[in-house]
Amino acid sequence: MDDSKIRELLHTLTLEHKDLDDALHLMKEKPFVDELQIKRIKKRKLKLKDEINLLESKLIPDIEA
Numbered sequence: 001m002d003d004s005k006i007r008e009l010l011h012t013l014t015l016e017h018k019d020l021d022d023a024l025h026l027m028k029e030k031p032f033v034d035e036l037q038i039k040r041i042k043k044r045k046l047k048l049k050d051e052i053n054l055l056e057s058k059l060i061p062d063i064e065a
Contacts, residue, residue, distance in 0.1 A: 003059060010055045017048045 020041050027038060
């Protein structure tokens, strides 16, 4: 995968992560909270964060020794 595709995917995943974060904040403001839904969103956010970190590490150029 070339850098431009990695950056595009990184942008998409970052937006999804932020959207999930916003959804969590809105859900917590409601009087009735669906704990299962919150758990699922948090799990998805963690998975996205791992994918984002992996993609960011691929953008770092290798250093020759």
